[in-house]
Amino acid sequence: MNPPATPATGSGRIRTPLPFPTAAKPAVADTQLRANLHRATRTIRAKRARVVDEVPDWEALRDAGSAIKADVQRRLPELLEQFEASATAAGATVHWARDAAEACRIVVALTQAAGADEVVKVKSMATQEIELNEALEAAGIAAYETDLAELIVQLGEDTPSHILVPAIHYNRGQIREIFQRRMADAPTDLSDEPAALAEAARAHLRRRFLSARVAVSGANFAVADSGTLVVVESEGNGRMCLTLPETLISVVGVEKLLPTFTDLEVFLQLLPRSSTGERMNPYTSMWTGVTPDDGPQTVHIVLVDNGRSAVLADPVGRPALSCIRCSACLNVCPVYERAGGHAYGSVYPGPIGAILSPQLTGVADNASLPYASTLCGACYDVCPVKINIPEILVHLRQQAPHPAAERATMRVLSWVMRSPRRWAAALRLARAGAGPLGAYRQRRTGARTLRRLPWPASAWTRSRDLPLPAPQTFRDWWGKQ
Amino acid sequence: MTARDEILARLRTALADNPPPVQVPRRYRRVDDRADLIGTLVDRLEDYRAVVHHGIDALPRLLSEVDRLAVPTDVPAEWLAGYAGQLHRDAPPLSPAALDALDAVLTGCAVAVADTGTIILDAGPAQGRRALTLVPDRHICVVRTDQVVGLLPEALTRLDPRAPQTWISGPSATSDIELNRVEGVHGPRRLEVVLIGLGT
Amino acid sequence: MRIALFITCVNDLAYPGTGIAVTRILRRLGHTVEFPTAQTCCGQMHANTGYRAEAMPMVRNYVDVFDSYDAIVAPSGSCTAMIRDQYPHLHAPAASVAARTYELSELLVDVLGVTDVGAEFPETVTYHPTCHGLRMLRLGDRPLTLLRNVRGIQLVELGDAEECCGFGGTFALKNPDVSTAMLTDKCARVRDTGARVLAAADNSCLAHIGGGLDRNRSGVRAMHYAEILAETGATS
Known part of the structure; x- marks a missing residue:
């Protein structure tokens, strides 16, 4: 008898080791980081706005994208079976992984079976999520990141801080420094011109591409009716990995499905304009199983749950699975711009990370993330698949474990504010208590504000004055008329 | 229970609320009503730093700069008229190292999308396998005007998902340094498009 | 009614x-x-x-x-x-x-179909569209339309106007560092305008920005835009 299959939370690099406010503190204080993020996010915001504004049917595309993803979620089990059948018929081998560890074991075993001790990698959030590089390394297999930003992060022994541009936290000077320090074949006179840095990466990876036997990728989309995988990229490193090696292993989250090949007509319009702010990214590769004499002749696909079933189980939080990893929400988020990606702990930073990571792990394990937002709503406005991120943030806050003192305060306030009589009394009390104090402050400083208060109100008064209750409340004024 | 069965069972449990069927609203444009598709294509190609040439007559001059040229086995003979350099047909298949030693590759395409400046290769006639258009540093691509469509939805109807596809929009590029676009990384650093009319 | x-x-x-x-x-x-x-x-x-x-x-x-x-x-x-x-x-x-x-x-x-409420307010004013009014209610330019019809007012545009001030209710207390960083930028944009009055549709956001402006003794006064619309010159 099989045990009942309960949707399960995931593992891997999706947990905040530190609460968000604690992790954000040094980031906010790092003026270089702040300047790098400020410049980069403003640049990409403007580019996105320009190419979105030129599309007259953008809202119709968003509506379609949102609905297609909702349909995928509703029919996920049957679409996965259809995808498996289509891809298998086309010559691919489909594997299934319950969690990060199982996915890593599968990829390691497949690499070993191919007789390889190194792999080239296409940038993939799924493999970052499951910490595949660490697992490969533990098995004696070298993993080489080939996307420029991933290469920078790998050489710098750092972790990604952005979904699309993992090295967004570095400026050109810092990147040159990393290349000179860690890239053995970097030119000695390497300049910090982006073109020169890109050229150095090209030369560094060229031999590796031409000789690699195994590549590991993710996928942006997996098409159920045809068994096709799609990878969207810019540099050509993706094409190199997806075309030249004998063996290709693609790690794909189960939510990446689209029902039909035709649905790509929506998503390949939404994704590039939302992510890099281009009408179309330089390269998109699509492959369906094995094509004789063209590209890898051994094709594996690893379908990963790792917490996605738990996200699916929450009807309010479910739309987080619609995310196509464009990162438009990061780029417009004022919190992300100040705190940077590392403060979110998980590989999924920014507004989407604040709703996705806690759902993948269970809210208790990422309790600070749903609060890492002012609920300003800028993310929802730019989301190409219309994920109502603020609504899901508020929903997750209901499930988050609350500090005891906060809970007690909130309950008392609720008890007072639910009753017109108690609320009116509280207003009288506040006015009476603040009256003499306010008059004193008014005489001393010319304003009825406080400048320094003990904890927890000190969180406010450290950077802002706090207004005192007015000499008469509104209802006092009204009553006197 | 296998991982497959367990994941599928988990997902079915997760959908216990039985969400209602979804009608996908497809109110987006599926046909382009722009008059000048070719002009749009050229504008978009050039915006992303592809070089555009007009007419088959541009080919001999372009190819005269190429010492070692890769071509698919079924390249139309008229595209190579007068070519005097080293011609490398992809039969038997050229190794990656051999391709890396060549100067350029000449192919056709399956479809071109004006709205986004995208050229789509699907391993069909005059296109060859994927490695051919990837490793050489310069890609010269012949696009017939009847292969040009306006919008992405129009392109997809002409494509077979079972064929391996490469969608190309300008030369290789990266935005990974300060989110500024720089052309030229791993893919061909030069993309040249030769637009030819019907019957040429 | x-x-x-x-x-x-x-x-x-x-x-x-x-x-x-x-x-x-x-x-x-x-x-x-x-x-x-x-x-x-x-x-x-x-x-x-x-x-x-x-x-x-x-x-x-x-x-x-x-x-x-x-x-x-x-x-x-x-x-x-x-x-x-x-x-x-x-x-x-x-x-x-x-x-x-x-x-x-x-x-x-x-x-009520009114865009001119008969107000007069001879001051330089900049307007911050608060997030929920802007992106949830979609107030658009309604408050600004009302302000533009105030006699004597000089409206100056706020840079990065649509960016959140960092208040976010309990966010300001739970994430004081990020909130303060956002506030600092908002206050700088307000001061860039040279306006003497900052107007908005929410006193909670105004308490935040105004509290920051007061802390830095900027001399800019934070005012709910209703208080501007109520001014007729006759009483002041």
């Missing part, structure tokens, strides 16, 4: 001048305003901080107090957004009264 004023808890306690201003504007336009004293708070702070159960009694109280009015006006974008966006999901019987609840500029422009 029976119009009720929902003053909001923050305004009742700390910003009575905003409620007085709304009352004066509407009376000047010939309308009667009622103030049902059994009103308390919309429950936004509780609901948005994760205490929806504790917010529910306030939601029900709002329905009891206001359901009999034709229109309810609140001088707050975020409280109005709480009522209009969240109430129907929290408490089905609230849907009707939620649909009749308006932010001040919506009541004036959309319901």
